[in-house]
Amino acid sequence: MQLEDNGANKVNVKAALSLATCALLGSDSADAQEPLGQSLASPTPWSFDTAVLLYTEADRVSALEAMISANKEFDDEHFLTLKLTIDTLTGASASGAVEQPQVQTFTRPSGNGQYQIAAGTTPLDDTFHDTRVQLNGQWTQPIGKDLAASIGAHLSKEFDYLSLGLNVNVSYDFNLKNTTASAGFSHFKDTFSPIGEIPKPFASMLIGNSDDPTWDNEFADTRLIDEDDKSTTDILLGLTQVINRRMITQFNYSYSMVDGYLTDPFKVLSVLNNQGISQDFVYESRPSERTKHSLFAQSKYHFESTILDVSYRYMWDDWQIKSHTVDTRWRFNLQGSHYIEPHIRFYDQSAAEFYQPFLLHGKTQPAFASADYRIGEMNAYTLGVKYGLGLNNDEKLAFRLEYYSQQPKNSGFEQPVSLADFDLYEGVDAVILQVSYSF
């Protein structure tokens, strides 16, 4: 192991990444061959932001996400950002079924095999293993006096999911650049082709022997199509205002229209009898449209040696979900370039109008229903701390540790007597660890 020449190695990594980025763009890489990524023709070198994040829920999902972002200013205020994100997901996710006083058997979403859930345990589907690759590019430049435009593209691919997106944003500075008004538009097209295909709404989950010769045909009867898509159109209007030498604020209104397949093909609802005992599992069904609005306000204040960052978001949609989010960061500058930044976030949401924790046998089937706790009544909080420091040559290193806790709530559903001792709204706790390095 070579411990010397650390500085030279870092420069070489940066030069190699600059060269690779230039090669991808097909541009002149003369500047990248310079030891520090600099030349007379292009005085601003590439800069890179990298991060690795580990997200771990107790007994449920784990995700590992790595990201690298390459940034460059080409001419005066012409900026290019290219970002690559790779993440892997493993573990178990709540299926929507309720826990029972007896063992429960479920068929995997693929139709290949079954799994059992012990009595008194929240049913989790441990089928999820996925790797996602995401690419983003964003170009920003002035388009006139006090006017700037930005255009970006997005591509994200998983084994069973493809997302393509474009965005455009225009901003206008006035009042000595103390006020900036902006308008943005984005459009995403997502295609979902889940393994085992997309189930029919409210079809009963087939339970039995998947080695039986009739199994494949019977399972196919519960399926609708092999893939479906959704489109998302967002409009974002923003106003940023410098208040004084120490304070800046931002206000946004955003409108989002989602159209297409919005159901989760892996989620089910338990169908219970009067005693609360499960008779069946049926696949969930959500409306094919959702319109969301949100108001967002943020303010940042620079005290003598600390910076306070407070934001609030109010979101409402036509699924009757309303949510409040308060996010606060307080940065304390320590000696040298070291700092520590505590973080607190509170989140509270009401349930979608078609959310219900289970269906009752013999009752009229609703038009839509989902037992996914993520669209049920819930509150959540995040507590975290970030510690960062500057290194040589403008390099920066930061560590972030956070604890995220979700508490789903009963939004007024009567719990069957036989399930009285069970927690149908089990909380989820997660730990988030992130290391960031910029150079």
Place this chain on the structure above:
Amino acid sequence: MLSMMKTVFAVISLVLLGGCAGLGVQPWERDLLAKEEMALTNAIDSSLDDHIYFSKEASSGGKSFGGGGCGCN
């Protein structure tokens, strides 16, 4: 409640717009605002956080585009 919040937000926005001329700093007073840590967004942290909360909660966006992007569970 909702219409009241919308009204309050509209009033605040109008007051801010109307009062913009009286707010702000001269170019030579931007020493603190120009610091990197006074930027309204940390792009990397925000992007990672957005992915987590998009996957685990019913709300997304607000600060930037909510978008689609993953079949997250």
